[in-house]
Amino acid sequence: MSIADVLSRWEPVIGLEVHVQLATKTKIFSPSSAAFGIAPNGATDPLVLALPGTLPRLNRAAVDMAIRLGLAVGGRVRPECRFSRKHYFYPDLPKGYQISQFDEPIVEGGGIEFLFEGKPHRVALTRIHMEEDAGKNIHASDGRSLVDYNRAGVPLCEVVSEPDLRSAEEAAEYVRALRVLVRTLGICDGNMEEGSLRCDANVSIRPRGTVPYGTRAELKNINSFKNVKDAVTHEIFRQAALLERGEKIVQETRLWDANRGVSQSMRSKEDAHDYRYFPEPDLPPIHVDEAWLADARSRLPELPMARMARYQQTLGLPEQDAVVLSAEREIGGYFDAALAHPGMKDLGKRLANWVMNELLARVTDPRELVDANLPIPPANLAELVTLVEKGTVSGKLGKEVFAKMWDERLTASAIVERDGLAQVSDSGELEGICVQVVAANPDEVARFRAGDKKLQGFFVGQIMKQTGGKANPKAVSEILGRLLK
Amino acid sequence: MSSRVESLVASGHVAEIATAVRGGQVRAREVVECYLDRIAKHDGTLGCYLRVDADGARRRGDGVDAALASGATVGPLAGVPIGIKDIFCTEGIETTCASKILKGFIPPYESTVTARLSAAGAIGLGKLNMDEFAMGSSNENSAFGPVRNPWDPARVPGGSSGGSAAAVAAGLCAASLGTDTGGSIRQPAALCGVTGVKATYGRVSRWGVIAFASSLDHPGPFGRTIRDAAWMLSAIAGYDPNDSTSIAAPVGNYVQACAGGVSGLRVGVPEEYFSVGLEPEIESAVRAAVETIRQAGATVVPVSLPHTRYAVAAYYLISTAEAASNLARYDGIRYGHRATNVGSLEELYARTRGEGFGSEPKRRIMLGTYVLRSGYYDAYYGKAQRVRRLITNDFQAAFADCDVIATPTSPISAFKIGEKISDPLALYLADVYTVGPSLAGLPALSQPCGFSSAGLPIGWQLIAPPLGEETLFRVGGAYEAATSWHQRRPRALFGTEVVA
Numbered sequence: 001m002s003i004a005d006v007l008s009r010w011e012p013v014i015g016l017e018v019h020v021q022l023a024t025k026t027k028i029f030s031p032s033s034a035a036f037g038i039a040p041n042g043a044t045d046p047l048v049l050a051l052p053g054t055l056p057r058l059n060r061a062a063v064d065m066a067i068r069l070g071l072a073v074g075g076r077v078r079p080e081c082r083f084s085r086k087h088y089f090y091p092d093l094p095k096g097y098q099i100s101q102f103d104e105p106i107v108e109g110g111g112i113e114f115l116f117e118g119k120p121h122r123v124a125l126t127r128i129h130m131e132e133d134a135g136k137n138i139h140a141s142d143g144r145s146l147v148d149y150n151r152a153g154v155p156l157c158e159v160v161s162e163p164d165l166r167s168a169e170e171a172a173e174y175v176r177a178l179r180v181l182v183r184t185l186g187i188c189d190g191n192m193e194e195g196s197l198r199c200d201a202n203v204s205i206r207p208r209g210t211v212p213y214g215t216r217a218e219l220k221n222i223n224s225f226k227n228v229k230d231a232v233t234h235e236i237f238r239q240a241a242l243l244e245r246g247e248k249i250v251q252e253t254r255l256w257d258a259n260r261g262v263s264q265s266m267r268s269k270e271d272a273h274d275y276r277y278f279p280e281p282d283l284p285p286i287h288v289d290e291a292w293l294a295d296a297r298s299r300l301p302e303l304p305m306a307r308m309a310r311y312q313q314t315l316g317l318p319e320q321d322a323v324v325l326s327a328e329r330e331i332g333g334y335f336d337a338a339l340a341h342p343g344m345k346d347l348g349k350r351l352a353n354w355v356m357n358e359l360l361a362r363v364t365d366p367r368e369l370v371d372a373n374l375p376i377p378p379a380n381l382a383e384l385v386t387l388v389e390k391g392t393v394s395g396k397l398g399k400e401v402f403a404k405m406w407d408e409r410l411t412a413s414a415i416v417e418r419d420g421l422a423q424v425s426d427s428g429e430l431e432g433i434c435v436q437v438v439a440a441n442p443d444e445v446a447r448f449r450a451g452d453k454k455l456q457g458f459f460v461g462q463i464m465k466q467t468g469g470k471a472n473p474k475a476v477s478e479i480l481g482r483l484l485k
Numbered sequence: 486m487s488s489r490v491e492s493l494v495a496s497g498h499v500a501e502i503a504t505a506v507r508g509g510q511v512r513a514r515e516v517v518e519c520y521l522d523r524i525a526k527h528d529g530t531l532g533c534y535l536r537v538d539a540d541g542a543r544r545r546g547d548g549v550d551a552a553l554a555s556g557a558t559v560g561p562l563a564g565v566p567i568g569i570k571d572i573f574c575t576e577g578i579e580t581t582c583a584s585k586i587l588k589g590f591i592p593p594y595e596s597t598v599t600a601r602l603s604a605a606g607a608i609g610l611g612k613l614n615m616d617e618f619a620m621g622s623s624n625e626n627s628a629f630g631p632v633r634n635p636w637d638p639a640r641v642p643g644g645s646s647g648g649s650a651a652a653v654a655a656g657l658c659a660a661s662l663g664t665d666t667g668g669s670i671r672q673p674a675a676l677c678g679v680t681g682v683k684a685t686y687g688r689v690s691r692w693g694v695i696a697f698a699s700s701l702d703h704p705g706p707f708g709r710t711i712r713d714a715a716w717m718l719s720a721i722a723g724y725d726p727n728d729s730t731s732i733a734a735p736v737g738n739y740v741q742a743c744a745g746g747v748s749g750l751r752v753g754v755p756e757e758y759f760s761v762g763l764e765p766e767i768e769s770a771v772r773a774a775v776e777t778i779r780q781a782g783a784t785v786v787p788v789s790l791p792h793t794r795y796a797v798a799a800y801y802l803i804s805t806a807e808a809a810s811n812l813a814r815y816d817g818i819r820y821g822h823r824a825t826n827v828g829s830l831e832e833l834y835a836r837t838r839g840e841g842f843g844s845e846p847k848r849r850i851m852l853g854t855y856v857l858r859s860g861y862y863d864a865y866y867g868k869a870q871r872v873r874r875l876i877t878n879d880f881q882a883a884f885a886d887c888d889v890i891a892t893p894t895s896p897i898s899a900f901k902i903g904e905k906i907s908d909p910l911a912l913y914l915a916d917v918y919t920v921g922p923s924l925a926g927l928p929a930l931s932q933p934c935g936f937s938s939a940g941l942p943i944g945w946q947l948i949a950p951p952l953g954e955e956t957l958f959r960v961g962g963a964y965e966a967a968t969s970w971h972q973r974r975p976r977a978l979f980g981t982e983v984v985a
Contacts, residue, residue: 046594050814052587052695053574053596055728085810087857089834096813147818276857278866281699281807283729 003233006240007167010205013213014171014232015126015163018178019156020188021133021196022065028132028155029056029099036194040138040148048153050094055282062155063286065187066106066130067296069157072185072303073125075110080287083130083280088273091147092135100158102277105129106286112161113305114177115323116170120305123174124162131156151195157187163202163213168232172225175199180304184329192224199228203235204249214239215249219263221256231256234263307332315339315348324356328366331355334378341382343389351385358402375409376402384412391472397421423472430463430471434479437462448484456480494519495974496984497659499565499713500740503606506549506564513553513564513608517546520566520610524657527978532632533652535571537611538578542566545608562720563606568658570649571612572619573599573704574693582695583627584617586815586822586841596693597728598662598704598721605720610658613648617843618812619664619697621645622672622915625906626845633902634677635975636941640899643673646707650677653707654942655978660717661707666697667800668894668919670705671931675894675944678933678973680714680961681707685951686926687732689718690725696811698804699730701923710971711932711961715739718954734952742955743962748782750960753887757793758918763896770935770943771893774964778891781963788883788890792875793921799876800920801913802856802869809853812846848909877925884950889960892918894931894944918946928954932961933970942970 027034030047047054070077084102107128114121135152139145159178165171179197182188189196204216217239222231234256239249253272254263302310304326311322325335335355338344344351359369359381368374384405388398393416404415416422424430437459438445448455459480463471490511493502505511521539528534549564574580574592581587599609616626624632624647632647634640635655642651646663650673653661663670665683674681683703694704706717719739725731754775759768779785817823817837824836842850856865883890897915905912922929928951931944949956965971972983 046592049819051574051592051594051820052580052582052590052814053592053594053691053693055692057727057729087810087813089813089816091816091818091830094814094819096816097810274859276810276854276859278806278810278857278862281730282696 001237001241003237006236009208010236010240010243011208012166012168012232012236013163013204013206013216014165014167015202016161016165016171016174017200017202018159018175019133019198020069020159020178020182022062022155022157022187023189024059024061024065024155026059027153028059028062028130030153032153034154036191036196038150040146041150043150044152048094048149050096056099056280058283058286059155062130063106063288064296065155065185066128066157067288067292068185068300069159069182069187070107070110070128071293071297072181072300073107073110073112073128075107075125075128077107077288077293078104079289080104080285081106082285083283084277085280086131086275086277088275090134090137091145092137092149092152094135094149094152098131098134099280099283100131101129104285106288112174112177112181114173115308116173118319121170123164123170126160126162128157128159131158168229168236171201171232172229175228176225177304180328184301184304186301195223198223201228201232201235203232203239205236205239205243214243215251217249217251218253219256220253220266221258223258227256227258230258230261231263234261238263304332311348315352317348317352321349321352321356324360325352330366330369331360334359334369337378338382338385341379343386344382347385347389350389351382354381354385354402358399362406375406380405380411387412387416391474392416392422394423394469394473397423397469421470424467424470430475431479433463433466433471434476434483437466438480438483445484459484490515490519494523494656494659495979495981497653497656497709497713499562499660499708499716502565502659503562507553507559509553512546513549514543514546516564517542517566517608517610520658523655524610527655528657530633530638531635531651531655531657532630533613533648533655533657534568534611535581535583535614535629535648536579538609539611541578542608542610545603549606549608560604560606560720562602562716565607565659566610567602567607567717568611568613568649568652568661569599569609570615570646570661570663572615572664572695573662574695575599575609575612578612580612580695581629582618583615583629584842584846585628586838588822590821592693594693597690597725598694601721601723602662602717607720613646613652613661615648616645616669616845618695618808618846619645619666619669619702620808620845620849622668622912623900623902623905624648624673625902626843628843631902634899635978636678637899637939639901640941641676641902643676643895643899645669645673646681647673649707650674650679650681653677653679653709655975660709660713662717662721663705663707664694664697665703665705665919665923666701666804667916667923670703670707671919671929671944671946672895672916674707674931675933675946676899676942678936678942678944678970679707679709680711680930680932680971681705682714682718682930682954682957683922683928684718684722684954685732685928687728687730688722688928688952688954690728690731692725692727696807698807699811700807701800701804703923711958711965712740712743714930714961715743715958722954732952737952737955739954739958742958743965745955745959745962746782747778747960747963750783750889750956751887752778752783752785752960753788753883753890754785755788755790755793755883755890755892757790758892760917762914762917763893764898764937766935766937767893767896767898767943771891771945774934774945775891777967778960778964781967783960783963786887788887790876790879790883790921792872792879793917795872796876796921796924797914797917799869799872800916800924801852802865803873803924805849805853806856806866807853808846809850809857812842812850815841817841845909873924876921880921880925880927880948880950888949889953889956890948891960892946892948894918894946898937898939898941898943922946922948927951928957930957930961932964933973934964934968935970936973
């Protein structure tokens with residue numbers, strides 16, 4: 001049974017809940033560091049450990065980030081929202097409840113926009129709510145279980161989509177777009193391998209052409225784009241196989257095992273937790289007034305879709321280039337910084353080519369582009385593009401110059417000068433070389449004049465050889481044109 | 486021991502002790518030693534203290550004396566020995582909330598309230614007994630034994646701050662700290678013949694106070710007199726950024742208010758608070774107190790609080806729900822009691838909590854879990870919150886016609902230990918007069934207003950609008966000026982029945 005086969009009969013219905021870890025300095029309710037990579041339990045305090053008598057104190061930076069996310073997705077930021085307690089027992093949950101939002105989330109509605117199958121696409125959101133992360137249980141090889149509470153209390157935004165996604169690819173692209181968005185907003189580092197973005201997927205299938213939803217399963221522990229696609233595809237197969245055998249789908253929570261590529265049941269609906277939500281009495285409601293909203297709105301950066309549109313509309317870049325350049329916050333940032341240099345506005349396509357073909361080929365993680373140690377900062381690339389455009393260096397030699405700039409961390413003009421790579425455009429000097437080459441090859445001249453125009457390349461090659469590749473090709477062809485007439 | 490110190494301790498007034506220490510008439514260390522002697526002599530019977538920090542108290546006493554000798558400024562409560570309910574986290578000193586589940590728990594941090602008292606120069610003598618997790622009104626629910634009423638050791642001191650009330654009544658500290666969730670300061674104050682104050686919700690920080698029911702927990706002081714309570718409240722009240730429900734408004738001058746008089750004040754008397762089950766001697770004592778205040782210059786007006794009869798039900802729905810939530814953290818994973826030889830995580834939880842909690846916390850966790858279960862939120866917790874709103878509205882409407890409301894604190898005086906322990910519902914119903922102001926978050930105090938024919942103290946309750954603490958102290962001060970109940974002492978503990 002191929003996936004195409006399955007999809008010809010069944011339509012998947014997918015909704016995603018993505019946990020976005022907010023990049024605040026401290027935790028959402030206490031002064032401990034929210035940084036990743038601290039020694040186990042090194043980022044804790046009496047509140048994080050839920051010592052008796054401690055009380056939460058809201059970190060307004062987290063609320064501000066949630067507001068910016070809400071505005072960026074076009075959602076409604078509630079003028080008043082509140083926290084609730086969600087109860088369950090687990091060693092990584094120190095208080096025995098998670099402070100989350102239930103009936104009054106900070107954001108309602110909105111949508112995530114991205115290019116899907118070449119077309120602008122929007123997936124509607126149900127809500128975005130704030131909550132605190134849990135710690136981590138570690139099961140040691142000697143059979144003991146340990147708990148690291150460093151992550152407990154790190155602020156999260158849970159972004160809940162409507163069940164509007166219809167394929168595993170769409171789900172993966174949605175997560176990718178959300179990641180770019182939160183990174184562009186600067187509210188999340190987007191490090192999926194560190195768990196900064198974690199995804200749960202609700203998946204059901206229904207016979208094509210029918211309306212009612214099927215019974216859904218919730219998949220947990222999906223931590224990469226590939227996992228989103230793999231886990232959802234696997235679940236579609238699993239459900240189709242069950243239904244086609246005449247069996248029923250059980251409403252349950254399943255844990256995705258990325259290593260084995262399978263999911264296994266965690267708990268059924270009957271075992272579902274009763275979270276006993278009620279409003280958190282230790283925290284007053286949060287009020288977001290117009291002034292806060294206006295201020296947050298004024299601090300929004302250009303969003304990915306707007307950037308893509310600008311590259312196409314004002315720079316005339318092809319869609320494919322616009323997609324690449326706006327795919328990551330740092331790529332667009334680099335490109336825009338280079339673009340800000342004199343003369344670059346009219347050379348957008350050239351600059352784009354250099355970024356895409358040369359720069360990105362040497363970068364494994366886009367964050368290297370904002371690293372202070374980046375060998376070619378935007379200004380230096382702009383200078384190189386200018387030198388090539390002015391004809392100071394040939395396009396071919398330009399690539400060589402780029403490579404040297406990258407390896408030696410020098411500017412283009414410094415390399416051109418040091419290595420004498422400037423094109424020979426002086427017509428007197430070139431004329432002499434051309435005359436010499438024409439005189440030295442009488443047979444070829446005769447054949448050329450008899451109509452073998454392909455020999456043009458031979459003459460150019462000879463001249464380039466004599467000049468070490470530095471002859472300006474335009475000037476050469478102009479001189480040859482006259483000499484070989 | 487000088488007789489000066491002994492007479493100071495017998496009257497036990499906060500301001501007098503502080504003045505004598507500051508003026509060099511007595512040394513703080515002497516005062517501390519006198520209280521430690523009394524604790525050694527009487528607390529074996531009374532059971533007020535769970536832990537006496539004798540060395541720490543002596544050290545702090547010496548510290549005050551050294552500061553004074555060097556000419557340094559000391560706080561307004563310098564040298565005043567106090568007792569601290571074991572619900573307040575005290576850095577480096579075991580804090581159990583009178584529960585086995587917290588046995589051995591030594592907080593690495595200090596509650597705001599105890600930190601403020603230390604900064605004011607008060608000297609903590611130790612941690613006081615209480616009902617486990619502040620759940621109870623007889624102090625019989627302590628995992629470490631009951632507290633006995635200083636007026637009759639066969640009887641309960643009230644609860645949950647039973648140790649705090651009894652220790653002040655017995656002269657085992659000059660003043661003390663308690664907490665009031667549904668009456669846990671006011672009711673034991675009434676049963677022990679001392680003054681206890683619960684300020685407006687948010688007026689006194691809850692940071693470092695072990696939570697029972699977060700939206701109802703009010704830390705507050707006990708003193709022998711209204712002025713003692715005013716001095717204590719002045720030291721602990723005020724905004725605390727660590728408690729998000731803390732109020733930022735400036736703190737009033739409570740001590741000065743005690744001398745403010747009641748002329749022009751309107752005292753409301755709600756008939757709903759003089760209902761079936763009220764002991765006749767209590768009713769007549771409270772009505773007499775109202776008359777005393779009228780004669781002091783106040784006017785008396787009848788007011789109505791029509792939703793009073795729903796208050797106990799609403800209180801037990803809300804408080805048990807919040808308690809079940811707040812007590813979820815005692816899981817044996819990070820601190821406190823932990824069951825051994827368990828085979829699974831579920832067993833670890835079940836056995837740790839089964840062994841660690843006493844029967845009253847268990848009962849309330851079960852009730853609270855039931856109240857919040859999915860699908861029943863509106864029927865129980867939601868409805869209780871709506872009732873809470875109606876009760877708050879009742880008070881707001883009544884305060885249109887009066888400045889302060891006077892009621893009995895408890896319908897019953899101190900009962901015998903063991904007498905009501907098998908009937909929790911009857912005990913819950915005895916909270917009828919104190920839970921209303923708790924639900925509404927209003928400032929309220931209990932003050933001695935007489936004795937029963939059995940020689941047991943009677944208290945009346947004064948309730949004011951939000952942040953109306955000064956009004957409470959004006960009425961309490963005027964009443965104390967006109968009466969002498971606050972000068973009565975249990976003979977067995979003081980060798981006299983009246984002190985100046």
